[in-house]
Amino acid sequence: MLDSLREGLQAAVKKLVGSNAVDEKVVKEFVRDLQRTLIQSDVNVKMALAVTERLEKRALEEKPPAGVSKKDQMVSVLYEELARLLGNEGGLHLDKDKKSVVVMLGVQGSGKTTTTAKLARYYARKGFRVGVVAADTFRPGAVAQLKTLVSTTGAEVYNDEKEKDSVKIAKAGVKFFEGSKNLMVIDTAGRHKEEKGLLQEMKEVVGAVKPDYTVLVVDGTIGQQCFSQAEAFHKAAPVGGIIVTKLDGAAKGGGALAAAAATGAKVFFLGTGERIDDLEEFNPTRFVGRMLGMGDLRALLEMVDQAELQVDEKTVQRMMSGKLTMDDLMYQFDQMKKFGSLKKVLEKIPGFSGQLNTQELDKAEGRVKVYRSIIQSMTGDEKADPDSINSSRLRRIARGSGRSEKDVRELLSRYKQMKSLVKSSKGREFRQMMRRMGEQ
Numbered sequence: 001m002l003d004s005l006r007e008g009l010q011a012a013v014k015k016l017v018g019s020n021a022v023d024e025k026v027v028k029e030f031v032r033d034l035q036r037t038l039i040q041s042d043v044n045v046k047m048a049l050a051v052t053e054r055l056e057k058r059a060l061e062e063k064p065p066a067g068v069s070k071k072d073q074m075v076s077v078l079y080e081e082l083a084r085l086l087g088n089e090g091g092l093h094l095d096k097d098k099k100s101v102v103v104m105l106g107v108q109g110s111g112k113t114t115t116t117a118k119l120a121r122y123y124a125r126k127g128f129r130v131g132v133v134a135a136d137t138f139r140p141g142a143v144a145q146l147k148t149l150v151s152t153t154g155a156e157v158y159n160d161e162k163e164k165d166s167v168k169i170a171k172a173g174v175k176f177f178e179g180s181k182n183l184m185v186i187d188t189a190g191r192h193k194e195e196k197g198l199l200q201e202m203k204e205v206v207g208a209v210k211p212d213y214t215v216l217v218v219d220g221t222i223g224q225q226c227f228s229q230a231e232a233f234h235k236a237a238p239v240g241g242i243i244v245t246k247l248d249g250a251a252k253g254g255g256a257l258a259a260a261a262a263t264g265a266k267v268f269f270l271g272t273g274e275r276i277d278d279l280e281e282f283n284p285t286r287f288v289g290r291m292l293g294m295g296d297l298r299a300l301l302e303m304v305d306q307a308e309l310q311v312d313e314k315t316v317q318r319m320m321s322g323k324l325t326m327d328d329l330m331y332q333f334d335q336m337k338k339f340g341s342l343k344k345v346l347e348k349i350p351g352f353s354g355q356l357n358t359q360e361l362d363k364a365e366g367r368v369k370v371y372r373s374i375i376q377s378m379t380g381d382e383k384a385d386p387d388s389i390n391s392s393r394l395r396r397i398a399r400g401s402g403r404s405e406k407d408v409r410e411l412l413s414r415y416k417q418m419k420s421l422v423k424s425s426k427g428r429e430f431r432q433m434m435r436r437m438g439e440q
Helices: 003-017 024-040 045-061 070-085 112-125 142-150 166-177 195-209 220-236 253-262 284-291 297-307 313-320 326-337 342-346 358-376 380-384 391-401 405-423 425-439
Strands: 100-105 130-135 156-158 183-188 213-219 240-245 266-271 279-281
Touching: 003 024, 003 070, 003 284, 024 045, 024 070, 045 070, 070 284, 100 112, 100 195, 112 130, 112 142, 112 183, 112 213, 112 240, 112 266, 112 279, 130 142, 130 166, 142 156, 156 166, 166 183, 166 195, 183 195, 195 220, 213 220, 213 253, 220 240, 220 253, 240 253, 253 266, 326 358, 326 380, 326 405, 358 391, 358 405, 391 405
Parallel strands: 100 183, 100 213, 130 156, 130 183, 213 240, 240 266
Antiparallel strands: 266 279
């Protein structure tokens, strides 16, 4: 998430920590590095200057608490100032014992329909009975897209193909779900390219269904340009907040977040990828912690919970005994895939998050895809006993998977290394972990 911003911040901190002593020259150089990083991440220049000026003033004037070094104090001040820049803690405060209505708004292309399904998924997992109202009658295929996405969430969709008035559909949908659902999410038409039309639609829908929350979905790739959308919305919305989407690869994501927070509007959630589970509640302090390489264990635990990892007892028992097959490797790959990406896991682990090498992680994930295709080209006997794979079988597997013979040999080598690790004394901790998993 926001790789350029994270890498720039961590590089500045690393440079600070590596300095011999913290004097005025080092402080000013640190501030210049931060200014450059923030502006390159599309944070508004005035905002970038304001936050770094406060940082410089505090770094030069405040004395470190007893037992705290000047370097640690500066990192702490940076943490506080960046969290302040990004606003207050977000999230919708919903109660399962009450019926809640949420209206989703956003210009076309912001990711509103996908985010509606993600929100349904998020709260369905928390035990809410979710009903989704398909009130986007303007965009062709919007209802079909919403139905497809929501079909995996455990929520239900209401739509009326004969009715073209989105306000009437929104009202009818709330009535339809009133007796069976405790959370209703309404996906409205995102046809407007300017704020006036968007706010007019919000006014009409809000007047009809009287929602508990109105949520503006903002495309994170537009950077600081989202300020005008967020500001107009925040002034007009009775109870409103923002979800910033497409932050998985957006160089301008930092600018979008800062611009939204600058309006005073709350950022409720972040869309961090294409998967239906790639939605996380926004918390400025935890977010900044990850940016600075401090990790976010709470977010990691939430990710594990959402991944719904399944434990195959036969696989656990076999691996505990020191045996390993290619099917076991495929099982591990499938479990990893549920997290979305290795990078998302590691950036949340303190100690690892500051050592991320994006290129190396991308390469590792690319190798997993290669290995999966190779294993899928093996026969059942070859998966059970990879040692039986001779040169002729190796060539056949390479051709069947569309990979090179070198790739196949590399997988077999990795397999032998892992098998050896599991059998050796070094594998005791691994087997203990697998035993605990089997007891769950």
